Amino acid sequence: MTENSEPHKEKSLSVGEGQRPLKVALLGCGVVGTEVVRILTDQAEHLAARVGAPLEIAGIAVRRAGRARDIAVDPALITTDAQALVSRGDVDLVIEVIGGIEPARGLILTALEHGASVVTANKALLAEDGPTLFAAAEKYERDLYFEAAVAGAIPILRPLRESLAGDDVTRVMGIVNGTTNYILDKMDSTGAGFDEALEEAQALGYAEADPTADIEGFDAAAKAALLASLAFHTRVSIADVHREGITEVSATDIASAREMGCVVKFLAICELDEANDSVSARVYPAMIPLSHPLASVRDAYNAVFVESKAAGQLMFYGRGAGGAPTASAVLGDLVSAARNRLKGVPGVGESSYTQRAARPMGATRTRYHVSLDVADKAGVLAAVAHAFAEHDVSIQTVRQEGRGGDAQLVVVTHTATDAALSATVEALREMDIVREVSSVMRVEGD
Amino acid sequence: MTENSEPHKEKSLSVGEGQRPLKVALLGCGVVGTEVVRILTDQAEHLAARVGAPLEIAGIAVRRAGRARDIAVDPALITTDAQALVSRGDVDLVIEVIGGIEPARGLILTALEHGASVVTANKALLAEDGPTLFAAAEKYERDLYFEAAVAGAIPILRPLRESLAGDDVTRVMGIVNGTTNYILDKMDSTGAGFDEALEEAQALGYAEADPTADIEGFDAAAKAALLASLAFHTRVSIADVHREGITEVSATDIASAREMGCVVKFLAICELDEANDSVSARVYPAMIPLSHPLASVRDAYNAVFVESKAAGQLMFYGRGAGGAPTASAVLGDLVSAARNRLKGVPGVGESSYTQRAARPMGATRTRYHVSLDVADKAGVLAAVAHAFAEHDVSIQTVRQEGRGGDAQLVVVTHTATDAALSATVEALREMDIVREVSSVMRVEGD
CATH class of the missing domain: 3.30.70.260 (ACT domain)
Structure with a gap:
């Protein structure tokens, strides 16, 4: 290398030029990960224009390297050593779509420690141990974004955190689990019982072979914890959420609801009680009037209904799951985190300036x-x-x-x-x- | 003042401590401005916690100083010299809720030039001369936010600009004018003719004495221009928007729509034609099927339906006008702009990296x-x-x-x-x- 090439290289790498590619590591390459790779590849030019610098895939950590994938990926990028990938030190952005508590938690903490911002769709991890992760993001001055963790493609966390930051949210009521909405909608439209509707949902791929997390409300409870935390600027964990699943809902309940002009929906409800400065977070099936905006949310769609003091009633509606919709949310966060990396400052982090008690059910x-x-x-x-x-x-x-x-x-x-x-x-x-x-x-x- | 008090004062003013109050100038104190003052006053502590510094009202520019107001304001803050207020040099944030082209344009440009970030609800000005304002914001490295300009309290511009930044929006279809939605909804539910429904809307305060801007679609066309610009990363001005109002809609049209399972709505439609890299932006009354999510938007509510490649169909619903809902959107922008001021870097500006042609009607x-x-x-x-x-x-x-x-x-x-x-x-x-x-x-x- 000549003496002259050094400054030139420095220049082309400088942030000011907006030219240095930002390196992206992907942890997990299942349904969502595959869509993320597809968009990063197909939309590379658009994404570079929006970020101000190209995004370059630095590596993809998978469990089994040999597995056939739906998308062409440079084999040199594939690794089974996720820990080494997030410890490299030259990675700017890490996308975690493995799910579950470990190794996801350890990998995210290592990534933040090594200077990467992190985008995750991992609602279970955040609802269980969010504070540890948020503290690490703050300590290392990096972003930890997770729009995809709640209601898939629907932009709801950013509106709560930023658009409504000048308002006071009093209540959030959401249909945040597509599987259970599909089952209840099917029971409502066909008169089917719970078991029959569940089997149909499984046959169509809307429900897993083991549907426990959905039908017993664990998935919805994790999302309720995240929604309540953001809406009320406090820390709510999944342990604070009252949870009842939909397995007891009968065809008779659905018919009774109809008789009184209602429909049964599986709701995640987060409520602020200002008088006692406490927060109630709960998930259970409930009857809501047919005239309510949430009543017309059909099939596997999600929607989140928000009430705030100045804005009044708002609703956000869209697809709550699936590879492409979830990837849309992940990429939105990735673009934001990438822009922040270029500017050298993290974006808006968690806001938990209040310490509100969990109101018992x-x-x-x-x-x-x-x-x-x-x-x-x-x-x-x-x-x-x-x-x-x-x-x-x-x-x-x-x-x-x-x-x-x-x-x-x-x-x-x-x-x-x-x-x-x-x-x-x-x-x-x-x-x-x-x-x-x-x-x-x-x-x-x- | 003793020698010891100086350093103490310096310390309490330092940005690093998150303590220096940010000075906010308000231009206009009508329905929206009054609500902005109310929230800034009542929610001062919450806002300070969310921003990381107190927000302090530096001045309120009004047309007539003596007018009685719905809210208690320190008379020393009131001025009729808006130009002097935005030229002071110590103002961090300017809120413009005067409306119209001038003097709003000149005041916003002066504010940016003097180092303030600007939050505005002025759709007419942005749709007519947005590029001039965006260029000034970029030049002076300040924010120019305008969530309140489209669909009032509904967070739609930030989701388009940030949440969907990793996706490709193909179509935006919105009910973005509450007055016309109220009129058409009334015609639909009561069988009333246009004139009768308009009179009722005027009696209830949903329509102005001169309803031209609403019923002839000028207001919706300005919003369509802003939506199309953000959705498709290009510059669309109100002159590019095909516009037809609702004055020709008859009771017979409404009945015909019902007969074919439709309802008449006044729509703002923004469409990307990828094959020709052109954008169509248009507003007119049209029939939509009753099963469409926009069909159930009643009264003076607004909703924006977005289609994108990865996320699929999304809808955002809420109040499109009114003092408090508009103030909610203004305050959300204000908190973001204030956070950016503390960090010393502006947020995400306009993204107009494509130059797409306007597709003729x-x-x-x-x-x-x-x-x-x-x-x-x-x-x-x-x-x-x-x-x-x-x-x-x-x-x-x-x-x-x-x-x-x-x-x-x-x-x-x-x-x-x-x-x-x-x-x-x-x-x-x-x-x-x-x-x-x-x-x-x-x-x-x-």
Whole structure:
């Protein structure tokens, strides 16, 4: 190398010229990773124009190097040593789409420590141990972005973190799991039972062979924790989220919802209680009125409904999963993180300047829809009404239908604490005139 | 002042400590400005925590200083000399909510020149002369944000500019004017005619005394220009936008739409034609299917439907106007611009790295719904069908209804160029057997 070539090389590498390629390491090359590579390759020119510098794939860490892939990748880029890839020191940006807690957590921490900004879609990891990761990002002055972790392609985290930063969000209510929305929508449109709808979802690839994470609400609970943290500027972990899945939802529940002009949706709800400076985060199936914007979210789509003091009601709608939609969110974050690298300063990090308590489910105010099989005789309605009154639960409507020797009572309550509602239902179960409490479901969205 | 107090003062003012207040100048104190002041005052602590420094109102420029206001403001802050306020040199952030071209343009340019970042809600100015303002922001390395200019409180510009920066948007279709959506929704739900619905909108404050800007589509056209510019990374001005208002929409059109399972909405449409690297931006009333997500946008709400290659279909929904919703968008931008001031680097500016041609309306492909009053005799349908075929317009459906001596033909076409469709309608008007072309309306959203 001559003496003259050194300064020239320096110049072409200088950030000021906007020419130095930014090196991107990809951890994981499954459905999402493949789409990320496809976009990085096909849209290289557009991305370079938007970032101000080319993005160059520095390496792709996979579990098995020999596996056939849907996309042509330079074999020299493939490695099974993810740890070495993120420790190289010349990587500017790391995309983590492996999922799960380890080795993802260790790899992200190593990447940040070695000066890379990180984009991840890993909701489980963030909801379990976000604070450790955010602290590392802050310490090393790098970005840690995760738009893809909640509601796939729908831009919801950035709007919460930036667009609504001058407003005060009071409530977030979302359909954030496509599998369960598909199942409930199918039950609603065809009258199918839960098992039948689940099988169809599995046959179509909307549900995994082991659907536990979706139908028991673990996936939605992780997303609720992330949404609540961003919306209310506090730290909410998955352990703070009250979780009920959809496995108990019956065709009768769906029909009952229809009768009262509602539809059953699996909701993630994050609420601020300003009086007590506490946050409620919860996921469960609930009835919402057909007129509510979330009621018309069909198939495997996601939507997030936000209420804030100045903006009022907002809704964000789109695809919550799938390779390409998730890759869109990952690439959006990647472009932002890349622009920040060029500027030499990280973007907006987590904002957790408040320390708000998690409100227990029992203290959270909700409404209930309760169906009872009761003896068809005089005084039943009065006795049932008394049981509600005794627990300070106010009845909004009650409908009585005779059916031979039995009758059915359908009660919809006004809002009351969840503890009072549960206690009422327990008391109803103890009453002789109540043959069965055939269904209990919360009602949301006025 | 003692020698010791100086260093202390310096320290408390240093940016590194995150303590120096950022000075905010407000230009205009009408409905939106009043809400901005209210939030800046009431939420001062929250805003300081989110920004990393307090925001301090440095001055409020108004037209008439003596006017009574809805909010308590220190009279010392009020000035009628906006030019002096933005030229002070110690102002960090300027909010422009005066509207109109001048003096707003001159004040924004002066503010940028004197080192302030600017947040504006001024769609008319940006759509007319955005490039001049963007160039000034770039030259002085300051932010020029304008989320409030399109669809009020709905975060749509930031998602387009940042969240979707790694994706390729192909189409944006929005209901971006609340006044016209209120009028059309009222016509749809009550069967009212246009004049009656307009009067009601005026009585309720949804329409101005002079409603021209709304009902003739000037407001929507300005927003279409901004959406198209951001979505397609090019420069689109209001002069490039094809504009038709809603004054010709009749109760019959609304009823015809219902008959074919549609609803009439006033749409702003921005489309990329990749083959010709051209952009079509247009606003007009059109029929869309009831199943389309935009069809259920009621009252004065706004919504923007976005289609992109990887993310697929997205929709953003919320309040498009009003003091508090617009203030929410202004404050979101203000917090971002303030954070950038503390970091010392501007945020993401305009991205207009492509130079895409504006596609003329005649070359744009649309579908038409055409109602004809025709003579009720043999051969009429054949003659009408021939007129469409002659202009290369393919008919999707045709419905014939006899009415005494006359008959009515309702034709819905497949997509064809707008020029071919216009020529067909002209030819139909010349035919003896066609008594009247009673209605022509485009059909959007498959």
